[in-house]
Amino acid sequence: MNIWIRKQWTLLLGVLFVLSAFVTLFKYTVEQGWVTNAMKIGLGLLSGAGFAAAGFSLIKREKWPIVGELLIGLGACLLYTTAAFAGVYYEMWDSMTVLLGMTAVTAALTVYAYRFESRLLINIALMGGLLSPLLMRPETDQVFTLFLYMLVLNSAFFWLSTVKSWNELRLTSFIGSWMMYIVYFFTFDPVVEGVWNLPLRYALAAFLFYQIGFLLASRANKQSFDGMNMYAGLSNGVIFGFWSLLLIHGEVHYGYPLAFIGFVLLLASWFIHYHVKRMEPASATYGSAGVLLMLLALNQVGSGLAVKPIFNVFLWSTVAVLLVWVGKRFRWQALNLASLIIWFTTVCYWYVITWFTPRGEWFGVFIPFLNWGAMAWLALALLGFYYSARLKFASLGDSGNRVMGNMYALCSHFIIGGLLTVQMIRLFQEHFDYLPYFYVQLSLSASWGVYALLLVLWGANRGQSVFRWFGFSVLGLTAIKAIFFDLNGQESLYKVLVLLLLGGISFLIAWINGKWNKVKELGEQSWEQAGEEKDIKKDNM
Template identity: 55%
Template sequence: MDQIIRKHWTSLLGVLFIVAAFVTLFKYTIDQGWINDYMKIGFGLLTGTGLCVAGLALTRRAISLAAVQIILGLGACILYATFSFAGIYYELWSPMTVLIGMTAVTAGASAFAYRFDSRLLMNIALAGGLLSPLLMQPITDQVFTLFLYLLVINSAFFYLSIAKNWTELRIHAFIGTWIVYAVYFVHFNPPTEGIWSMPFRYALAAFVFYLIGFLLSSWKSNRCFDGWNLYLSLANGVLFGCWAVFILYGELHYAYVLTFIGLVYLITGAVIRRLIGKIDVSSMSHALVGLLMLLLAATHVGSGMDVKPLINVYVWGGIAGVLAVVGQARRWVSMTVTSLVIWFAVGCYWFAVTWDTPRGEWFGTFIPFLNWGAMAWVLLAVIGFYYSIEAAKSNESMMSHTLAILAHLIVGGLLTVQIMSVFEEYFSGSSGQLLQLTLSVSWGIYALLLFLWGAYRRQSLFRWFGTGVLLLVAIKAMFLDLSGEVVLYKVLVLLVLGGISFLITWVNGKWAGEKAADVNVQESQDGA
């Protein structure tokens, strides 16, 4: 086709100039009132039909096929312009009349092109067919007729594009149709009240038509779903999404549009995967685009609700968990890394917003550590420990330890928030200092648990982490919690923290003794 374009692009441009002149003359005669509308229609039909008959007659003579195609293409363009004038610019013909006339001309041109491989003819006819309504820009709203007109053109040209593998026909039809849609939307400024308005229906019809068309095109092209078919299929979703969001603005939240497109592309990816029997670029691209749309839509679930942050954590935390499991099962590093990034971002987000987020009570009753807020912490912690365990299996000790520490920080956040909620719910009349003392004790106990875990797993990392927590608790207890008047509580807290410290010392000594014994056993075995 590149060779044909290089050789005959000036002829194609000349045809477009003639069509533009013909359309301009039509519109000028309207303004001047020289001849009536039916005479114009007759003149257009006579001229277009005459050129087509002349082109067919010349096929029997020793004239180049390119010249014949140009003449036939020019005749088809003039007929298309006449149909546009009669059925779209003025409602002189009914939509059924336009449909019959368009079908006849398009079928004739398609049959000739199929028989003689007249690629140039179809490109000229397509250019003229799309240019005519653009230049007409009618003064009355005959949009239904216009889209019948475009349906006939797209159906025929997509068929030839698939049958003859003439890629440029479907590319030009796709681009031209969406341009026509944009121009007529701006020109007519149609009403868009309600969810099921006519502009939305036409955009949806175009989206579905091209989605199916590109799938069929790929299937017929030796099941090759990549290349232009992939690019245009994705562009089709983008264009429809933009128009749908614009049209439905104020009627429907755009999250629903994204959800619809996401589901469609996920299903398309699954269909492609089924047809070719494997995961390729096209199926993966459609699936990823669908997943991205669903993720974007998920960020708006619960908009306007106080529990929106909690919903975000469940949605994105769940996504991170699923990606982590699938990534590990399939050994897809990119998916695992993506999951890790999402988990870390969600964790930071939850630490920032959890203080002002509702607790997520069950049946209106607050139960410590058994509420939706607590379960959000648990979800993030479980994912973190899962990462740590999988990293340890891969002998990535540094990564495993880092992830374990982050997971333990999440557990610390769980303890802190739940204790604060307990005081808010059941001890609302108590002083804030009592809450701080209670937090100090809980963190001290948590430091002890870290030491015990480190001794059990024989990992010094958790001992150091527990030491850090204990030091922070000591600083808090002695310099912050001691200000005030609740003396007995202070004494009790200090005694508890002292006991925890002595217990940690005992754990350390026992752990060091066991470690030394292991070393002696190893040395004796080496000596033997």
């Protein structure tokens, strides 16, 4: 395509200048009132047909074929200009007449270009067809006729560009059509009130037409979905997104058009993957863009509501689950890493925002550990434990994955600790608000002590010292909190009970740790004895 354009661009530029002169002269005669409208239409039809006939005659006699194609192209441009003048610029032809006339001219050009490989001719005709209404600047509200005119042009030239691989036709029609939309919008100044207004419908039709057209063109071109078609398809989504946000501003939330564009891009990604049966850059690009737009749209759901943070946690947790599932399914570790980053970011976000978020009650009743806030904590913790057990990265090796797995598990245990803390505080706020504040602190110390015991049991059961040491750390911090902070203030029997509980937990943890160390020593001794017996057998042999 680039080589052909470099060779022929001067010819195309000359045709544009000549056509611009004809259109300017045409408009001048209109303004001066030199001839009647019927005479103008007749002159345009005769001139267009005459140029086309002269060009065809030269080509048939095999004399100056390039000049012949130029004349045919100019004739087609004049016919398109006449159609635009009669059907759009002035309301002299109805929509059906424009459709029939445009279809006849376009069909003749398409058949001729397809049969005789007339690439120059079809480019001239396309540019003339796009340029005519742009220069005319319609003054009557014949919008439907204008877009019917554009539909005929795009359908024919898009098909020809696909079957002949003349990619410049596709790109020219795409750019020209959106330029036509800009002219229409600022010239007609259409009414944009309401969600389903006419300008939005025309923009939607153009968006879907080009999105489908680029995909079908790529499919016909040896299943090659990347390159110009992919970039044009993405640009098409950006252009429609801009116009849709402009046209429905103040009517609906901008999340709706973003969600629609994202859904269309996801369908495009599925279409590409379905045909090539593998992960293509184009499929990944469309899919990533579609997911991003869908997430941006979904992230706006519940805006202005107090429970928005809880919704965000469930939304991004679901996204993380989907990403890790797709990453496992297609063995694409980049998605696993993305899932991990989203999860960690959501955990940090939830730790910051949870203190100011409603409890997420069911039917107006607060039940500890059975409310939406608690479910958000549990969702994050379960996902972290899944990462710890199943998520592996080939680049880290066994030792690296083991260390990272422990880090995921520790982070998940921090989440469980946050769950206990928040739920305990809100339990007292809901049912024991009449008690002094130090009761809340004592209850937290007791719950953290129990949690430290569970951590030590976990580490002993799994044979992982890192969790035992984490449990020891929690118990140590709890002891500091209980002794130096919780004991201040008014004395009560509840303090005694909590301290006794923490003491019992400490003794139990010490007993578990002793048993674990004894089992570990026995295991090491049996391993050494097995090694010695193996050496003795070798010596006897």
